[in-house]
Amino acid sequence: xxxxxxxxxxxxxxxxxxxxxxxxxxxxxxxxxxxxxxxxxxxxxxxxxxxxxxxxxxxxxxxxxxxxxxxxxxxxxxxxxxxxxxxxxx
Ligand code: SF4
Numbered sequence: 001x002x003x004x005x006x007x008x009x010x011x012x013x014x015x016x017x018x019x020x021x022x023x024x025x026x027x028x029x030x031x032x033x034x035x036x037x038x039x040x041x042x043x044x045x046x047x048x049x050x051x052x053x054x055x056x057x058x059x060x061x062x063x064x065x066x067x068x069x070x071x072x073x074x075x076x077x078x079x080x081x082x083x084x085x086x087x088x089x090x
Contacts, residue, residue, distance in 0.1 A: 008055070009051075011057050012065055016056065027067070027068065036071055040087075041071055043084065045067065053079065061078040070084075074087070
């Protein structure tokens with residue numbers, strides 16, 4: 001019998017708190033001009049939380065941790081059509 005847990009459709013903060021801390025440190029190290037502001041970040045993560053391409057905090061379309069991708073102002077969702085765009089809340 002396998003003891004592996006089932007992947008969840010959730011962010012790192014909910015599924016892998018230790019890794020989420022590492023990603024949060026990475027986000028904090030980004031120059032402020034490259035970072036999305038908190039409102040944009042949270043709006044993006046709301047899309048990711050509801051997305052069927054999110055597994056254990058990773059976007060399976062691009063391989064990024066959703067929190068890391070959403071934190072970068074000039075990133076966009078890789079889905080076609082994208083669920084969120086660069087720069088602006090969607
Ligand atoms: S970046 Fe886009 S495709 Fe990837 S999990 Fe978030 S909403 Fe889904």
